[in-house]
Amino acid sequence: MTRWNETKSRALIEETQARGGALTSALRALTDTFGYIDPAAIPPLMQIFSRSRAEVLGVISYYDDFRDTPPGNHVVRLCQAESCQAVGARELTELVCAATGLKLGETSKDGKLTLEAVYCLGLCANGPAAQVDGKPLAELDENKLDAKLAALQI
Amino acid sequence: MSTCIYIPADTLAIALGADEVAASIASIAKTRGLEIEIVRNGSRGLCWAEPLIEVETKSGRMAYGNIGQTDVDGLFEADFLNGGKHEKFLGLAQDITYLKNQQRFIFKTCGLYDPCDLAAYKAHGGFSGLHAALKVTPDKIIDEVEISGLRGRGGAAFPAAIKWRTVLGAKAAQKYIVCNADEGDSGTFADRLIMEGDPYRLIEGMVIAGLATGANAGVIYLRSEYPWAKTMLDKAIAIAKAANWLGNDIQGSGKSFNLSVFVGGGSYVCGEETALLESLEGRAGIVRSKPPLPALEGLYGQPTLIQNVITLCAVPDILTRGGAWHQALGTGRSTGTMCFQLAGDVKFGGLVEVPFGQTLRDILYEFGGGTRSGLPIKAVQIGGPLGAYLPPERFDTPLDYEAFGAIGAGIGHGGIVVFNENADMRKQAHFAFAFCAHESCGKCTPCRIGAVRGAELLAAETPDLGLVHDLCEVMVDGSACAMGSMTPIPVQSAIRHFPHDFNVRQRLAAE
Ligand SMILES: Cc1cc2nc3c(=O)[nH]c(=O)nc-3n(C[C@H](O)[C@H](O)[C@H](O)COP(=O)(O)O)c2cc1C
Ligand code: SF4
Ligand code: FES
Numbered sequence: 203m204t205r206w207n208e209t210k211s212r213a214l215i216e217e218t219q220a221r222g223g224a225l226t227s228a229l230r231a232l233t234d235t236f237g238y239i240d241p242a243a244i245p246p247l248m249q250i251f252s253r254s255r256a257e258v259l260g261v262i263s264y265y266d267d268f269r270d271t272p273p274g275n276h277v278v279r280l281c282q283a284e285s286c287q288a289v290g291a292r293e294l295t296e297l298v299c300a301a302t303g304l305k306l307g308e309t310s311k312d313g314k315l316t317l318e319a320v321y322c323l324g325l326c327a328n329g330p331a332a333q334v335d336g337k338p339l340a341e342l343d344e345n346k347l348d349a350k351l352a353a354l355q356i
Numbered sequence: 357m358s359t360c361i362y363i364p365a366d367t368l369a370i371a372l373g374a375d376e377v378a379a380s381i382a383s384i385a386k387t388r389g390l391e392i393e394i395v396r397n398g399s400r401g402l403c404w405a406e407p408l409i410e411v412e413t414k415s416g417r418m419a420y421g422n423i424g425q426t427d428v429d430g431l432f433e434a435d436f437l438n439g440g441k442h443e444k445f446l447g448l449a450q451d452i453t454y455l456k457n458q459q460r461f462i463f464k465t466c467g468l469y470d471p472c473d474l475a476a477y478k479a480h481g482g483f484s485g486l487h488a489a490l491k492v493t494p495d496k497i498i499d500e501v502e503i504s505g506l507r508g509r510g511g512a513a514f515p516a517a518i519k520w521r522t523v524l525g526a527k528a529a530q531k532y533i534v535c536n537a538d539e540g541d542s543g544t545f546a547d548r549l550i551m552e553g554d555p556y557r558l559i560e561g562m563v564i565a566g567l568a569t570g571a572n573a574g575v576i577y578l579r580s581e582y583p584w585a586k587t588m589l590d591k592a593i594a595i596a597k598a599a600n601w602l603g604n605d606i607q608g609s610g611k612s613f614n615l616s617v618f619v620g621g622g623s624y625v626c627g628e629e630t631a632l633l634e635s636l637e638g639r640a641g642i643v644r645s646k647p648p649l650p651a652l653e654g655l656y657g658q659p660t661l662i663q664n665v666i667t668l669c670a671v672p673d674i675l676t677r678g679g680a681w682h683q684a685l686g687t688g689r690s691t692g693t694m695c696f697q698l699a700g701d702v703k704f705g706g707l708v709e710v711p712f713g714q715t716l717r718d719i720l721y722e723f724g725g726g727t728r729s730g731l732p733i734k735a736v737q738i739g740g741p742l743g744a745y746l747p748p749e750r751f752d753t754p755l756d757y758e759a760f761g762a763i764g765a766g767i768g769h770g771g772i773v774v775f776n777e778n779a780d781m782r783k784q785a786h787f788a789f790a791f792c793a794h795e796s797c798g799k800c801t802p803c804r805i806g807a808v809r810g811a812e813l814l815a816a817e818t819p820d821l822g823l824v825h826d827l828c829e830v831m832v833d834g835s836a837c838a839m840g841s842m843t844p845i846p847v848q849s850a851i852r853h854f855p856h857d858f859n860v861r862q863r864l865a866a867e
Binding site: 224225226227229230251257260261264265266267268283284285286287288289292320321322323324325326327328329331333336337338339340341 | 367368370371372403404406539540541542543544545547548580581582583584618619620621622623624635636637638639640641642697698699700701702705706728729737741771773774775776779783784787791
């Protein structure tokens, strides 16, 4: 992830608009680049896409992917959907939450880890599944996930 | 001579260590001075055997299943480069029972080659459907689709040809083809498999849809949970464009079609076609009122054909082999094949493409082999989060749209999620409400508030099931889209078939 910077953010928004992209595409570009949408990006988004503040904030808050605060250095997304539930995702999630002291959706105080819920990663025949920093994991159990988290040094 | 080894580069195989296996094989081969070529193919959809590697030998492609990095030394010892025996040897890939018992046409080439290898796609019959389509009028293309009986595979099973005809008939300067690749249903991964494993098939289907309806622009609305599919689609689109299968004057035909990929924002409701259009236009995914139909006023108010990935992937063969060939597959009004996906606690999970009409039991046991845990099956949920929970007594229902409709269930996008006897069906029903509360777009009150109240009711010690049923009735009658109107299906089927999980007995005793 790139650290937030005003110039780059504005350039991304302008580029998106110039190639005919929509507001949602600009939010995607910002998220993919910085990991979140900094409040300072709101005025240029309003201006370049001719939307009111309420509209821009409404769109950001509608989508689970768009956050307004930076995520932790590492993002662990645990699948919470039915196929993974059927093979123990609920129990695994409880263990991870207990071990990290975080609830789903929270970021640790030291900014190292964000825990998130995700509803299906398309790995449903091989659950429980997760995504760690964008990389897929399947057939998880406590040991496998512990090893993964330990490797991240959190 | 160099030996060709296929190691899937698909999200699941990668999750299970395929990249590390590929690196090990390459490095050991190098140390031993063996000439090999590693092809990173798509997955054949045998999720239970991933990473499934194959070696090209004189007698065909030999398969080895569930290969981890620690198996690699042993494979070389066993002379796997010549198809040598090993404890993980599965024999000729094409003869693996799980594959042999399927009747694949949509997935027939998925996993055979590097997904972005255009020459390989063509060598396996790729683009012959588009060639056929380029020779005839739009009406004639749609006639074939109509004869085929093809119905939408995204969930609603609406006859494709009706929408195609409507878009063709609409007068507009700009029309669009939108591919719905939001695949939000838990238990489904067919769209992912084919986008990652055979992306040209989708591209071909979309171009044919464009020729048939007069649309020269297409968008694939892809869920953000599928980053690898994005990589493969972007690459395939660029190659197809360079080879003039996309872009202007396609293969000298004078027709053009441009295609791009749009990545969603992690919203389930954006799979609903009008919410999807809102999202594409840059707004929150709030469902639009119908009419107008998207086929007449869709993306940016222009006529728009919206179809699921698998629906579009069925099109090339319908053009090549003719609509009647497709119509003859399946049963009654459920024509063709269905790409079922076995998931959850199942021993042999994966993609099962068979003609409609086999029983659920056949799929669960003959393909699925029962549960992975070894425990008895308690329930299956079929058709995603809005699908019914069915007990074993219903497993003999034939898998076709009408037969499933008759038992108050649906087939949806073909996801079959298996739950063992430890499943608590009250928790599952509660989740159905909670998921609806989380995903509801908020447009209508029964869904927005009903789902929240439903979750509260089912969280109570002894839930008031009478009230739950009343609430479900209001949701069914008063919701604008299937999110609200179908959430009662998993809830009420769970209550109906598994009353013991809802403290019903205690409640009756207390009254
Ligand atoms: C809440 C909800 C979610 C949906 N999600 C999807 C989806 O992920 N993929 C899909 O193809 N269709 C989905 N649909 C169905 C679409 O609205 C639409 O019927 C479909 O894309 C049409 O294509 P088809 O006829 O080829 O199935 C969803 C519908 C609803 C109500
Ligand atoms: S049923 Fe729910 S998701 Fe569908 S339009 Fe109404 S509020 Fe939105
Ligand atoms: S339900 Fe967890 S990956 Fe699909």
